Amino acid sequence: MNSNETNRTITHIDLDAFFVSVSRLENSTLLNKPVLVGGGERGVVAACSYEARAFGIHSAMPMKMALRLCPEAIVIRGDHERYSYYSDVVTDIIRDSVPAYEKASIDEFYLDLSGMDRFFGCYKWAIELREKIIRETGLPISFGLSANKTVSKIATGEAKPNNHQQIKHGAEKIFLAPLSVNKIPMVGEKTYQLLRGMGIEKIQTLQQMPPELLFRAFGEHGKIIWDKANGIDDTPVVPYSERKSISTEETFQQDTIDVVQLKNILTGMTEKIAFQLREQHKLTACVTVKLRYSNFDTHTMQSKIPYTSSDHILINCVKELFDRLYQRRMLVRLIGVRFSHLVGGGQQMNLFEDSGAMTKLYSAMDKLRRRFGSDAIQRAASTSYSSPLKSRNKKQDS
Numbered sequence: 001m002n003s004n005e006t007n008r009t010i011t012h013i014d015l016d017a018f019f020v021s022v023s024r025l026e027n028s029t030l031l032n033k034p035v036l037v038g039g040g041e042r043g044v045v046a047a048c049s050y051e052a053r054a055f056g057i058h059s060a061m062p063m064k065m066a067l068r069l070c071p072e073a074i075v076i077r078g079d080h081e082r083y084s085y086y087s088d089v090v091t092d093i094i095r096d097s098v099p100a101y102e103k104a105s106i107d108e109f110y111l112d113l114s115g116m117d118r119f120f121g122c123y124k125w126a127i128e129l130r131e132k133i134i135r136e137t138g139l140p141i142s143f144g145l146s147a148n149k150t151v152s153k154i155a156t157g158e159a160k161p162n163n164h165q166q167i168k169h170g171a172e173k174i175f176l177a178p179l180s181v182n183k184i185p186m187v188g189e190k191t192y193q194l195l196r197g198m199g200i201e202k203i204q205t206l207q208q209m210p211p212e213l214l215f216r217a218f219g220e221h222g223k224i225i226w227d228k229a230n231g232i233d234d235t236p237v238v239p240y241s242e243r244k245s246i247s248t249e250e251t252f253q254q255d256t257i258d259v260v261q262l263k264n265i266l267t268g269m270t271e272k273i274a275f276q277l278r279e280q281h282k283l284t285a286c287v288t289v290k291l292r293y294s295n296f297d298t299h300t301m302q303s304k305i306p307y308t309s310s311d312h313i314l315i316n317c318v319k320e321l322f323d324r325l326y327q328r329r330m331l332v333r334l335i336g337v338r339f340s341h342l343v344g345g346g347q348q349m350n351l352f353e354d355s356g357a358m359t360k361l362y363s364a365m366d367k368l369r370r371r372f373g374s375d376a377i378q379r380a381a382s383t384s385y386s387s388p389l390k391s392r393n394k395k396q397d398s
Contacts (some may be wrong), residue, residue, distance in 0.1 A: 009122045009145065010237060011111040012152035013130070015090065016140040016161045018107035019047035022086050023076055025138050036071040038063050046078055050161055079284070080307040084343045086137060093133055098334040105239040105281060110149055119303070123166045130164060146172060150233035155181050172231025177204035184228050203229045233359060246273050249336025255294040257331050263319055267336045270315045277309040284339035287314060289321040292334035299300060301325045307343060314339070
């Protein structure tokens with residue numbers, strides 16, 4: 001463990017089976033039963049109860065397969081507004097209690113309690129915070145406490161369901177050693193299978209290997225895996241601030257009345273900021289289209305929608321708003337798109353509305369964008385958005 005970690009105390013908090021737990025608060029008949037949250041038989045499982053997991057069901061599994069494994073499972077649709085509400089309640093409790101915290105997702109937090117041992121025990125304080133959240137929300141919650149984010153997150157996973165665990169300073173390697181390598185954050189299924197092919201199944205084996213060997217096999221990724229296996233992680237807790245909106249707009253070099261071109265540009269705009277939403281693990285519930293005519297008359301129109309970050313849903317909404325907004329047949333000087341009412345949660349909540357194939361498609365497209373740039377892949381209609389021909393000025397809130 002790095003010397004600069006010896007004085008750190010990081011707590012990882014995770015709301016257990018959050019979507020299911022919220023649904024059970026609203027409907028007590030779901031208690032102690034296998035519950036699947038998702039968008040119907042053609043979709044995938046967005047979340048499942050521990051009772052359902054006992055049948056081998058997991059999130060992102062096709063709903064048809066899950067129902068074959070557990071025909072008696074109860075399928076419910078996601079309630080985005082309720083999830084956002086309870087997430088905000090928990091966030092408010094943490095904000096009022098903790099000097100520094102990071103909201104990693106809609107149901108996951110990191111707390112930096114470094115230095116608080118001078119006043120009272122951090123572990124005792126974290127237990128009291130957990131009890132307060134349970135008392136005020138009724139939601140089950142687990143946490144892990146250690147010197148860094150990686151060990152605390154793994155400790156939370158080992159403490160579940162609805163429990164807590166402390167890994168004392170200096171005991172990180174001992175705690176990690178007997179665990180499977182797939183417990184390490186960032187070790188996905190592909191990396192796990194590669195490690196197993198190398199004869200590596202337990203974290204202890206990684207701890208005993210020279211880091212150079214993993215670097216040769218996996219590059220920089222291998223060095224990070226080795227560090228995490230040895231309980232080394234100096235990643236800071238990033239202070240949380242709720243972003244309210246994300247937007248972009250374009251002022252044309254030459255005012256236009258070309259409706260097809262305008263819609264193509266709007267499509268490109270929407271694709272780009274929807275990609276930013278997914279990269280920031282955000283979802284939007286409100287879409288606004290802005291239009292400025294050549295006489296500088298400016299109009300906006302917005303629409304409330306179910307939480308999403310999916311291009312195909314957002315593009316359709318933007319085009320519908322534009323059709324309702326553009327009524328005067330005048331030359332257009334500027335157009336813009338804004339997403340607001342943002343919440344954390346990322347792709348996990350899109351699973352309610354997207355099929356497994358659609359989810360995989362977005363994942364593949366975003367991977368190409370990360371590697372080659374945001375213009376690497378886009379709809380044919382949106383290619384005009386990248387052209388400088390009509391652009392006088394582009395402004396983006398990011």
